[in-house]
Amino acid sequence: MVLFALRQKRRVKEVTGRTDPFVSWGVSQKDSGGAPQLKGARLFSLNELKNCTNNFSDTHEIGSGGYGKVYKGTLVDGTRVAIKRAERGSMQGVVEFKNEIELLSRVHHRNLVSLIGFCYEQGEQMLVYEYVSSGTLRENLLVRGTYLDWKKRLRIALGSARGLAYLHELADPPIIHRDVKSTNILLDDHLKAKVADFGLSKLVADTQKGHVSTQVKGTLGYLDPEYYMTQQLSEKSDVYSFGVVMLELVSGRQPIESGKYIVREVKLAIDPNDRDHYGLRGLLDPAIRDNARTAGFRRFVQLAMLCVDESAAARPAMGEVVKDIEAMLQNEVSGPDGATSSAGSSANDFDGAGGGARSHPYSDVEITRGSYGDNASDYMPYFEVKPK
Incomplete structure (x- = not known):
């Protein structure tokens, strides 16, 4: 008994x-x-x-x-x-x-x-x-009509990167945000960026050797393909998502529009021989099109593409991203005509269950425009995701 x-x-x-x-x-x-x-x-x-x-x-x-x-x-x-x-x-x-x-x-x-x-x-x-008064980065790029010049976008990227680097490298134990996106980056009166919404975040214990095996959660469009396929979450998963945000700053577009994925579109369009727009004229936000001629702009795009590399091991750490963007911003301030000295080297909220091998999240889906949500912390338009 x-x-x-x-x-x-x-x-x-x-x-x-x-x-x-x-x-x-x-x-x-x-x-x-x-x-x-x-x-x-x-x-x-x-x-x-x-x-x-x-x-x-x-x-x-x-x-x-x-x-x-x-x-x-x-x-x-x-x-x-x-x-x-x-x-x-x-x-x-x-x-x-x-x-x-x-x-x-x-x-x-x-x-x-x-x-x-x-x-x-x-x-x-x-x-x-x-209270963060100026809304989300997504709103400011699409809705509010705020004029964000190139330097402001660099500062927003730098502030966001610093917040994430703190979580990854200075928090004890480290914290993986797991839902980095433009609707989770808020801007204050001075357009200083603040990373928000830690509801999906995960702690990384020392015994876990840099990754957490966990059920896949996040937002399609920002979701790290390697995390999706292996269910192993790491700081580099946040780096991937941040790289997508960087491409949003360049394009002014959402990660997925009309069934087209921004990472794939930029990768296919880049042309190093195009001195005016780096091959990206059709993808650029018109507000910053003139900045495409600068070496700093090219370096920013190159850094974004490193962040969204298919292999997590090839992506930079957030601390490295911070240093690179700091250098770009410094050169924008001090360089002639804003040029740097050298070129340098929703979407749906996703909640996946189950184990086993997975296919690439952006290869076998047809993404169609759906209805808009208006959550203050998630302004990402809704997309239906259907197998082809």
Whole structure:
């Protein structure tokens, strides 16, 4: 009888751990009184967040999507915040909610969106972030009509790269973002880039030798093919995604448009003998077309193509990417006429299960335009992915 009781207790504990990811925090689903005071993250009451958003009124809503809604609010001390409110009953949302709190409570960098606090009360799961006023990089490239000249784009790339390099090289243990994309890069009043949305992120323990074997998640168009096929996630998976963002900065386009994948299109179009546009005239954002004549522009494209190399081993580390972009920006500032001295060397949110060998994610799919989502943290248009 004693043995049976112990087994039953263990089973209940295992089931509880799967259904309530907060069990390790000692938090009751019915009451927020047991919620932890994590370092750097404040526990807000539901009433506090109701008050600063006028009871979550439509006038305070700045976006919505699969996770829930995002509201703009002002705390009693005048601090402007963005509040991400999860849809009730979404267990996937609960797991990502807990994950993001734990990760953002341990990392602090000027190019990462700061978590101010959270609310876990009466079935509500809310994350409270610093308010980043100028929206996502995707919005600024496509929607807002913001004029982003070449130097501004370099600075945005540099800030984003610095945030990712911090996660990979200075966080202990290292953190893999796993969903780097232009809708997860926010811009402040001065267009300083901040990497956001850590719901899918993974820690890399020392024993894991630089990669994590895990279920494939991410966003099609940014998803590392090697990670997709092997299910081995590494920092180089983020590097691939960042390379796609670099190509967005060059083209002003989404990764997948009209069934065409930007990585493949750029790779096929590059012509080193074309001194004016490097073979990319038809792909360039018109706002920066004149910059294609500079060696710095070519180096930027070359670096992007290194980042999206099919082999993870051939891709640079984010720290190397930072150094390269720093050099490009320095040369843009100091070089004559902005030229450098030498040339140098959604999409769908994807959630794949199961094991075994996989085919290349961008070779055997037909991608067709679907409807638009308007989540503040995921403005990526929706695409249907169908086998050919």
